[in-house]
Amino acid sequence: MEANFVISLGNKSQVPIISFSATSPSLTSIRSPYFFRATQNDSSQVRAISAIIQAFGWREAVPICEDNEFGEGLIPYLSDALEDVNARIPYRSVISPGATDEEIKDELYKLMTMKTRVFIVHMAPNLGCRVFNKAEEIGMMTEGYVWIMTDGLTNHRLMDCWDMDSKLQGVLGVRSYVPKSKKLDNFKLRWKRKFLQDNSSMVNAELDIFGLWAYDATFALAMAVERLGTANFSFDMSNVPQTVRTELQSIRVSQNGPKLIQTLSNTRFKGLSGEFGFTNGQLKPSAFQIVNGERGIGFWTSKYGFVKKLNFTNVTRYSTSRENLGTIIWPGDSNTVPKGWEIPTNGKRLKIGVPVKEGSSVFVKEMLDPSTNSTIITGYSIDVFNAVMGAMPYAVTYDFIPFKNSDGKMTGSYNDLVYQVFLGNYDAVVGDISIVVNRSLYVDFTLPYTESGVVMVVPIQGDSKKNAWVFLKPLTSDLWVTSACFFVFIGFVVWVLEHRISEDFRGPPLYQIGTSLSFSLQTVVFAQRERVTDGFGFAFPRGSPLVADVNRAILNVADSDKLREIENTWFQTQTSCSDSTPTVSSNSLGLESFWGLFLVAGAAAIFTLIIFVAEFLYKQKDVWLDSEASVRNKILKLSRIFNAKDLSSHTFRQTYERSRNDSGVHVIGSDETSPNTNNLQGSPSY
Structure with missing residues (x-):
C-alpha cells in the first residue's frame, strides 16, 4: 500500500520514483511512467525455481510464504510456472510476520503430516531465520527433505541471524547474479572502510545486492540529470481550482519531469550490479545463480536454462538437466537426491480397495484363514501389486480393503470402485481394473501390468502354404x-x-x-467397434507422486523373472497339446452352425419387405383397383410410381420446400395426387 501511494504521488507531481526494494509483482500493473523498479521483479525467479523442480522430477511443492502482499504476491506466478513443468501445489502454508515460535512450530508440524517434502520458502529474512530455526529444531532439516529459498532470502546475508555453517549446506536457493569485477571489489573495500568508521561495533557487515542496486540507481539518475542539461527544476501549481483543492491536489508539478523520465529510460551503463538499464520502467532481468547453502553450483538463464558457466560457448538449446549443476549436499549431509515425498511416520497406512467377485477368480480372491479367522486377499493382481511394492525404492505400508457391503457382495460396479479413489475413500485400487477413458478423468492409472485379452500362439507345421485356396477352409x-x-x-x-x-x-x-x-x-x-481398453492397471489419485515410482517398479518386475513366476502360479501352463498331429485338421464351419442366424435374419428381412409392399399398395389402391385398366397397365403404372421419388418423405420434403421458397413455385407432393389423374408425381429414377 505504501509503494502504491508513493507511486501515485510521483505520477501526480511528474517526479520519477525509483525503488530498489519494491519487488512485488503487483506494482507492474500500476502502469505509471514515473515509476522505475531498480530491482528484480519477484515473478522473474519462478521459472528458475520450476526448473529446479523439473530437473529432479518432483511432482509437488509446498510454498511457505509470509502472510502479506510480499509473500502472497509470488504464489499465482509460482503456481503457473509449476503447472508448466507438470508439478502442482497441494497446500499453501502462510505464516504471519508476527507469529510466535509456537505458531510457527504448529504450522511446520502440520507440514510434517503431509506427504510432500519439497518446500519453497518466500519471506523476509527475519521471519525466514525463525522458520528455519524451528524446522531444524523439530527435525525437518534431515535427509529426505528439500528446501528451496527464493531471492528474498538468498539476496540477504542470513549468517548473522541463523547458525548456517552446517545446516545451510542442504538448502537450495536462487539469487540474482552479480558478475565479479575489479570495480566492484574496490567499491566494497571503500564501503566497508567507511561503514566501520561509522559503525565500529558491526564487524561482519556486508553489502548485499540491494545496496548495489541502490548505488546504480542513484548513479543512473545523476547521469540522466546531467544529460538533461538543465538547472531549472521548478514546480508549477496544479490546475485544480483553489476552492476545491485538497492537500494532495495542492502538490506542485515538475516542469522537467517528462523529459527526465525519457532521459532516464534511455540511460544504459555497466554498474556495480552488472548491465544496468530500464525497459518500460523495469530493470532488465539478469541471470540467477543456483546456490547450495552459500556455495554456487550453477546458473539459470531464460534462454539456456541451467549452465555451469555463463560463457555459452557450447550451449545451443534450453536445458533443465541437473547434469549442468554442480554437486549438491542435501539436508542431513546426504548425497542422495530426495524423492520429494514420504509416507508420514505418524500417518495412516495406505488403504487399497479391491473388487469382490462371486465365484472363483484368479485375479482377486477373498479367502478366510482358518487359523486366524481373518480375511486374506490373494490372486494374480494382488501378487503383482505386492511384487511391485517390493521393487519400490522405499517401503510402502498398505492394507487391502474389499469393496463390499454387509452381505458380502460388491458395493456397486467397477466404475464405483474406481470413483472411491477420487472421493478419497481409498488411496489406490488393485485388481482386474481396465484402463478406460472415462475412469482416467478421475484417477491416474499406472502402466498396464497385463493385457486385457488372451492370446494363444501355437506353432504347427502344415501343408497349407501349398494350397492357394486355403483362405476358404474356415x-x-x-x-x-x-x-x-x-x-x-x-x-x-x-x-x-x-x-x-x-x-x-x-x-x-x-x-x-x-x-x-x-x-x-x-x-x-x-x-461395430468394441470398447477399447488398455489392459489392467492400478488406480491412484490424480497427481499422486506414487504413480511415477510405481510405473518404474512395474517395468522392473516385468523385465525380471518375477512376473513370469506369478503368471505360472495363477495361470497353469499346459505342457502337452490335445491334438499332437503335425498337420492341420479340417474343422470348417458348416451351415448347421449358423442356420438359426440365417433363419432370423431372413425372416426379419421378408417381414419388413411384406410390410413395405402392403403399405405401398395401400397408398396406390386407386391404381390397382381401377377396373378400366388392364393388369399390364396397372403393373406398368405401379412400377413407374415406385421408380419415382417419394416427395412426401422427410429426405425430399425439405429439399422441395426450400426450392419452393426460393423460386416461389408450388410443388405438388405425392400425397397431393388426385385419384383421377394419370400424371405421375415426382422425377424419374435418374
Whole structure:
C-alpha cells in the first residue's frame, strides 16, 4: 500500500520514483511512467525455481510464504510456472510476520503430516531465520527433505541471524547474479572502510545486492540529470481550482519531469550490479545463480536454462538437466537426491480397495484363514501389486480393503470402485481394473501390468502354404453359397426400402446395384467397434507422486523373472497339446452352425419387405383397383410410381420446400395426387 501511494504521488507531481526494494509483482500493473523498479521483479525467479523442480522430477511443492502482499504476491506466478513443468501445489502454508515460535512450530508440524517434502520458502529474512530455526529444531532439516529459498532470502546475508555453517549446506536457493569485477571489489573495500568508521561495533557487515542496486540507481539518475542539461527544476501549481483543492491536489508539478523520465529510460551503463538499464520502467532481468547453502553450483538463464558457466560457448538449446549443476549436499549431509515425498511416520497406512467377485477368480480372491479367522486377499493382481511394492525404492505400508457391503457382495460396479479413489475413500485400487477413458478423468492409472485379452500362439507345421485356396477352409462350401445369396437378398431388401426416399439408392442401374451390395457387405461383415481398453492397471489419485515410482517398479518386475513366476502360479501352463498331429485338421464351419442366424435374419428381412409392399399398395389402391385398366397397365403404372421419388418423405420434403421458397413455385407432393389423374408425381429414377 505504501509503494502504491508513493507511486501515485510521483505520477501526480511528474517526479520519477525509483525503488530498489519494491519487488512485488503487483506494482507492474500500476502502469505509471514515473515509476522505475531498480530491482528484480519477484515473478522473474519462478521459472528458475520450476526448473529446479523439473530437473529432479518432483511432482509437488509446498510454498511457505509470509502472510502479506510480499509473500502472497509470488504464489499465482509460482503456481503457473509449476503447472508448466507438470508439478502442482497441494497446500499453501502462510505464516504471519508476527507469529510466535509456537505458531510457527504448529504450522511446520502440520507440514510434517503431509506427504510432500519439497518446500519453497518466500519471506523476509527475519521471519525466514525463525522458520528455519524451528524446522531444524523439530527435525525437518534431515535427509529426505528439500528446501528451496527464493531471492528474498538468498539476496540477504542470513549468517548473522541463523547458525548456517552446517545446516545451510542442504538448502537450495536462487539469487540474482552479480558478475565479479575489479570495480566492484574496490567499491566494497571503500564501503566497508567507511561503514566501520561509522559503525565500529558491526564487524561482519556486508553489502548485499540491494545496496548495489541502490548505488546504480542513484548513479543512473545523476547521469540522466546531467544529460538533461538543465538547472531549472521548478514546480508549477496544479490546475485544480483553489476552492476545491485538497492537500494532495495542492502538490506542485515538475516542469522537467517528462523529459527526465525519457532521459532516464534511455540511460544504459555497466554498474556495480552488472548491465544496468530500464525497459518500460523495469530493470532488465539478469541471470540467477543456483546456490547450495552459500556455495554456487550453477546458473539459470531464460534462454539456456541451467549452465555451469555463463560463457555459452557450447550451449545451443534450453536445458533443465541437473547434469549442468554442480554437486549438491542435501539436508542431513546426504548425497542422495530426495524423492520429494514420504509416507508420514505418524500417518495412516495406505488403504487399497479391491473388487469382490462371486465365484472363483484368479485375479482377486477373498479367502478366510482358518487359523486366524481373518480375511486374506490373494490372486494374480494382488501378487503383482505386492511384487511391485517390493521393487519400490522405499517401503510402502498398505492394507487391502474389499469393496463390499454387509452381505458380502460388491458395493456397486467397477466404475464405483474406481470413483472411491477420487472421493478419497481409498488411496489406490488393485485388481482386474481396465484402463478406460472415462475412469482416467478421475484417477491416474499406472502402466498396464497385463493385457486385457488372451492370446494363444501355437506353432504347427502344415501343408497349407501349398494350397492357394486355403483362405476358404474356415467355412464349408454350402455356407459360402448361402452367405453369398444372403448378401444379394439383403441388398435387394435394402434397395426396395430406400429407393424412393434416398438419393444414395438412385441413379444408373449399375450404381444402384453396387450401392446395395456394398451396403449389405458392410452391414454383415464389419462389426461395430468394441470398447477399447488398455489392459489392467492400478488406480491412484490424480497427481499422486506414487504413480511415477510405481510405473518404474512395474517395468522392473516385468523385465525380471518375477512376473513370469506369478503368471505360472495363477495361470497353469499346459505342457502337452490335445491334438499332437503335425498337420492341420479340417474343422470348417458348416451351415448347421449358423442356420438359426440365417433363419432370423431372413425372416426379419421378408417381414419388413411384406410390410413395405402392403403399405405401398395401400397408398396406390386407386391404381390397382381401377377396373378400366388392364393388369399390364396397372403393373406398368405401379412400377413407374415406385421408380419415382417419394416427395412426401422427410429426405425430399425439405429439399422441395426450400426450392419452393426460393423460386416461389408450388410443388405438388405425392400425397397431393388426385385419384383421377394419370400424371405421375415426382422425377424419374435418374
